[in-house]
Amino acid sequence: MSVDVLTRTPAVLKKPFVFSAVVYLAMAVWFWHSDLVPGDSASRAANAWYTLFSRDPHLAAIGFVWNPLPSLILLPFLPLALIFPALTQQGLLVVLVSAALMTATVAVLHDVLRRSDVPRTARLVLTGAFALHPMIVIYSGNGMSEACFLLCLMLAVRALLIWLADGRAEQLVPLGLAIGLAYGARYEALAPVAAVPVLVFLTTFARTPGDRPRRIALARTDAVLAGLPGVLAVILWALAGKLIVGQWFATFSSQYGNSAQVSANATGIGSVTGDDLPGRIGYWFQQMIGLAPLFVLVLVAALVMAWRRRDPRILAAFTVLGSVLAFDALAFLSGTSFGWLRFHITVIPLTVLLAGHLIAARPRPAVVPVALAAALISIPATLITLGQPALAREESEWLTADGAARTRGLTLVNRQVAADLDAMALPEGAVLTDAAYAFGIVLASDHPRQFVITPDRDFAAAVADPAGHGVRYLLLSAQGAADAVRLRAAPTLAPVQSWHDARGGLQWSLIPVP
Amino acid sequence: MNPGFSAQVVLSRMQRAGLIVALVLITGWAVLFPMAVLQTLVAIVTVAYGAAIVFRVVLVWASTRGEHLIRVSDEEARAVADHDLPVYTVLVPAYREPAVIGQLMSHLGALEYPADKLEIILLLEEDDRETIDAAAAVVTGGHVRILVVPESQPKTKPKACNVGLEQATGEFVTIYDAEDVPDPLQLRRAVVALRRLGPSYVCLQAELGYFNVDQNRITKWFALEYATWFRSLLPGLVALRMPIPLGGTSNHFRARELRELGAWDPYNVTEDADLGIRLARSGYRVGVLDSVTLEEANSDFINWIKQRSRWYKGYLMTWLVHLRSPRATVRQLGWRGILCLNLFVGGTPLAALLNAVLWATTILWFLDRPPIMEEIFVPPFYYLGVICLVFGNATVIYLNVLSARTMDRPDLLGTALLSPGYWAMMSLAGAKAAWQLVFKPSYWEKTTHGLHLPKEAVDVG
Numbered sequence: 021m022s023v024d025v026l027t028r029t030p031a032v033l034k035k036p037f038v039f040s041a042v043v044y045l046a047m048a049v050w051f052w053h054s055d056l057v058p059g060d061s062a063s064r065a066a067n068a069w070y071t072l073f074s075r076d077p078h079l080a081a082i083g084f085v086w087n088p089l090p091s092l093i094l095l096p097f098l099p100l101a102l103i104f105p106a107l108t109q110q111g112l113l114v115v116l117v118s119a120a121l122m123t124a125t126v127a128v129l130h131d132v133l134r135r136s137d138v139p140r141t142a143r144l145v146l147t148g149a150f151a152l153h154p155m156i157v158i159y160s161g162n163g164m165s166e167a168c169f170l171l172c173l174m175l176a177v178r179a180l181l182i183w184l185a186d187g188r189a190e191q192l193v194p195l196g197l198a199i200g201l202a203y204g205a206r207y208e209a210l211a212p213v214a215a216v217p218v219l220v221f222l223t224t225f226a227r228t229p230g231d232r233p234r235r236i237a238l239a240r241t242d243a244v245l246a247g248l249p250g251v252l253a254v255i256l257w258a259l260a261g262k263l264i265v266g267q268w269f270a271t272f273s274s275q276y277g278n279s280a281q282v283s284a285n286a287t288g289i290g291s292v293t294g295d296d297l298p299g300r301i302g303y304w305f306q307q308m309i310g311l312a313p314l315f316v317l318v319l320v321a322a323l324v325m326a327w328r329r330r331d332p333r334i335l336a337a338f339t340v341l342g343s344v345l346a347f348d349a350l351a352f353l354s355g356t357s358f359g360w361l362r363f364h365i366t367v368i369p370l371t372v373l374l375a376g377h378l379i380a381a382r383p384r385p386a387v388v389p390v391a392l393a394a395a396l397i398s399i400p401a402t403l404i405t406l407g408q409p410a411l412a413r414e415e416s417e418w419l420t421a422d423g424a425a426r427t428r429g430l431t432l433v434n435r436q437v438a439a440d441l442d443a444m445a446l447p448e449g450a451v452l453t454d455a456a457y458a459f460g461i462v463l464a465s466d467h468p469r470q471f472v473i474t475p476d477r478d479f480a481a482a483v484a485d486p487a488g489h490g491v492r493y494l495l496l497s498a499q500g501a502a503d504a505v506r507l508r509a510a511p512t513l514a515p516v517q518s519w520h521d522a523r524g525g526l527q528w529s530l531i532p533v534p
Numbered sequence: 535m536n537p538g539f540s541a542q543v544v545l546s547r548m549q550r551a552g553l554i555v556a557l558v559l560i561t562g563w564a565v566l567f568p569m570a571v572l573q574t575l576v577a578i579v580t581v582a583y584g585a586a587i588v589f590r591v592v593l594v595w596a597s598t599r600g601e602h603l604i605r606v607s608d609e610e611a612r613a614v615a616d617h618d619l620p621v622y623t624v625l626v627p628a629y630r631e632p633a634v635i636g637q638l639m640s641h642l643g644a645l646e647y648p649a650d651k652l653e654i655i656l657l658l659e660e661d662d663r664e665t666i667d668a669a670a671a672v673v674t675g676g677h678v679r680i681l682v683v684p685e686s687q688p689k690t691k692p693k694a695c696n697v698g699l700e701q702a703t704g705e706f707v708t709i710y711d712a713e714d715v716p717d718p719l720q721l722r723r724a725v726v727a728l729r730r731l732g733p734s735y736v737c738l739q740a741e742l743g744y745f746n747v748d749q750n751r752i753t754k755w756f757a758l759e760y761a762t763w764f765r766s767l768l769p770g771l772v773a774l775r776m777p778i779p780l781g782g783t784s785n786h787f788r789a790r791e792l793r794e795l796g797a798w799d800p801y802n803v804t805e806d807a808d809l810g811i812r813l814a815r816s817g818y819r820v821g822v823l824d825s826v827t828l829e830e831a832n833s834d835f836i837n838w839i840k841q842r843s844r845w846y847k848g849y850l851m852t853w854l855v856h857l858r859s860p861r862a863t864v865r866q867l868g869w870r871g872i873l874c875l876n877l878f879v880g881g882t883p884l885a886a887l888l889n890a891v892l893w894a895t896t897i898l899w900f901l902d903r904p905p906i907m908e909e910i911f912v913p914p915f916y917y918l919g920v921i922c923l924v925f926g927n928a929t930v931i932y933l934n935v936l937s938a939r940t941m942d943r944p945d946l947l948g949t950a951l952l953s954p955g956y957w958a959m960m961s962l963a964g965a966k967a968a969w970q971l972v973f974k975p976s977y978w979e980k981t982t983h984g985l986h987l988p989k990e991a992v993d994v995g
Contacts, residue, residue, distance in 0.1 A: 077913075078913065079913075079917055189936065189939040189940055190936070190940070192936075192939075193932075193936060196932075234944070237944035237945055237947070238939075238944045240944065240947060241935065241938060241939045241944040241947045242939065244935055244947060245932075245935055245936060245939060248935065249928075249932070252928055256924060
């Protein structure tokens with residue numbers, strides 16, 4: 021009758037995914053030890069760091085250009101950095117956290133396969149096809165937001181699958197929350213925020229008996245339950261941005277945001293991906309085939325099988341992961357995205373889950389090996405793709421010798437700048453710099469309070485009148501297209517010091533304030 | 535009953551002394567360090583408020599894990615032979631309700647229980663001739679009798695119930711209000727359930743619902759609130775093995791244990807909630823029975839405020855009464871019971887009261903941004919406060935949507951989304967309750983019933 025809830029453990033937690041945890045941990049340590057922690061990861065860590073340890077610690081310092089969840093997750097662990105400075109100064113924390121999140125993603129994916137009635141052996145092989153997919157392994161260890169995003173999406177898939185199977189309204193709550201959280205990780209979650217309530221509405225409408233008004237009313241309520249957290253996440257994040265930095269959607273409107281970066285780099289992107297639609301479609305196909313060559317085949321076969329068996333559960337993965345995939349495809353094809361390989365990362369779990377549905381529908385000797393092979397072939401295909409810098413532009417910056425040297429070089433320059441400034445023993449607020457570019461330096465410094473940075477509430481005033489605010493030096497990036505300090509606090513004096521990368525390219529210069 | 539548990543005196547001598555000393559200390563401190571006092575106050579309020587919200591979410595979550603309603607099917611209920619049924623006493627306290635007495639007889643007549651095992655006692659007040667006359671005109675069956683409660687103070691519903699319990703002959707006892715429409719099988723279900731659960735259970739609370747949900751927005755809000763209360767919060771308390779504050783009617787007791795416990799506190803204006811805590815302190819358990827009694831939802835704004843302020847006042851009273859000897863309470867209730875007592879019994883009215891203050895503060899902030907507020911809200915508590923404001927409100931609205939869905943009333947979706955309007959009403963009631971607790975602690979705000987009836991039929995004192 022009454023069950024003590026505190027003694028029950030969810031089945032997911034009982035299965036230790038020790039193997040993938042070890043692999044991901046090794047990957048994380050490799051990224052950290054090779055000084056290859058990507059700028060995107062370091063900047064998320066820096067955003068969290070500012071809220072506690074900058075000159076002006078406040079929560080809004082987390083920034084509004086990037087969605088906050090990947091930084092918020094780090095907050096509870098940041099005080100540990102006082103004991104182990106490498107956690108933040110060298111980016112160790114952020115890669116460890118992404119490894120943990122990706123391990124959890126593997127556990128949830130395995131549970132989804134179990135709930136889709138995939139037999140045990142096939143389930144383990146498919147879990148392996150996801151867990152050991154090179155893209156998943158790389159993004160488990162590099163600290164970027166993909167692991168956090170995939171975990172949220174996979175939790176949404178799981179909740180939606182359970183709801184499609186049993187129809188209990190309570191399951192819409194974890195579904196809604198997972199989608200809301202996913203928006204906290206990446207703005208691509210806009211796609212499931214829109215798509216999932218539509219699916220829920222149609223499903224309830226289709227499978228509820230009774231008269232039409234009642235079916236519509238129930239469907240509407242279910243759609244609200246599934247959609248409200250996501251919609252609120254979008255509204256509240258926009259509202260907070262508007263109230264604090266004056267922009268509803270800083271990702272799109274800020275000079276540091278995604279849209280600004282894409283337009284600033286449009287020529288560079290176009291030269292690789294093609295400027296016109298046919299060119300972009302070709303590039304997109306190459307990337308998709310490179311990540312999951314038999315995706316379309318598995319998709320069609322699984323949908324046909326599901327349709328024959330009238331089994332709606334396949335729609336869980338199809339809607340949640342497929343909508344993100346479609347969103348990124350549209351963004352790229354319309355020329356508003358970088359076209360990174362990782363923007364198609366959801367095709368990896370989607371292929372695995374679809375293969376699972378196929379096996380569950382036809383667990384026969386003729387079908388199982390083919391479906392497994394279709395999922396597994398993604399691994400060698402991706403290994404080949406990752407060797408092609410034109411398709412894997414970001415990844416080649418860590419995986420090829422040239423790229424790794426460039427990435428490491430930038431990290432080392434940042435550390436050198438930080439060390440040189442620390443050696444000058446400057447007072448609090450003596451160096452004015454734009455944290456959108458200098459985050460690596462601020463993070464690496466032993467004295468972060470010497471910097472006046474973008475999230476500080478007196479930043480604008482300091483840019484307008486550096487000397488009046490006790491600023492003694494301006495730290496200017498050579499490459500930052502929107503460096504507010506370089507563009508607005510027009511320097512007049514010659515630099516007292518400048519820093520170059522290994523190839524002699526100017527990276528940073530320090531200008532005295534008269 | 536043990537006078538230590540009575541709300542005749544709201545604050546015990548020790549509590550009064552403690553309160554005075556605390557007030558003097560705080561005042562002195564506030565004169566010396568006004569900002570520090572304000573900051574501390576804000577910090578305490580914020581943490582308590584956040585804890586109450588988290589507690590609520592945990593309850594709802596716990597209620598969805600496993601089965602915590604006690605279900606007895608129609609077949610099981612009817613399977614007990616008449617001669618195996620115990621004598622059941624139904625107490626029906628009524629005051630100045632001549633209009634609903636006629637209906638009462640037909641609703642209680644629908645109970646499927648052998649007449650020779652059923653004892654229905656109408657508890658009417660001596661000065662209420664109208665209702666006594668109306669009842670005398672309709673009482674026919676030998677198993678229904680009128681008991682006129684002699685005039686004495688306090689003139690409250692629990693006092694009347696105590697008088698009724700003295701004369702009750704049943705092995706089991708329950709209470710219905712005059713306008714209640716109980717599930718006809720409820721008594722049989724209670725008998726089966728209590729026998730099945732064994733002697734550690736001395737009480738079952740049946741679910742309360744409303745027959746006039748669609749009358750207006752207030753009744754819709756009220757219905758949604760009760761659905762959350764009986765389908766989520768109370769089962770959550772059961773799941774976490776916490777005390778259950780009983781609802782006003784449809785609680786089914788073993789009569790002997792109820793008498794031993796001293797029955798109802800005539801001075802407490804929510805004697806039902808208080809009894810729930812006392813049951814827990816005596817080591818008894820309470821179950822929630824899956825059987826609905828339909829009541830009349832309060833449809834009138836003023837009437838609603840009166841009723842709600844009485845409930846809040848009673849909850850505050852109950853809270854204070856059980857904090858009199860904290861060590862004994864901790865020993866008897868354990869940490870779970872203490873959490874429930876503070877966050878649920880004390881927390882419900884205090885949160886209603888605080889809501890108004892906190893919203894006013896928020897509006898003031900957006901209109902004027904007075905710098906002093908930045909000083910009062912120290913960062914960690916400021917963030918906690920923002921989280922409560924944003925996520926707390928959103929969470930409760932969301933849970934109300936869920937209730938509308940799980941009670942299969944999707945037409946209440948709009949009502950759920952408009953919940954903040956209901957909270958404003960709660961704040962008013964909370965303020966009235968706090969004021970009354972100080973100046974008129976035992977005053978019983980009478981709720982007018984029969985507002986769902988056509989105008990000419992209503993005749994209330």
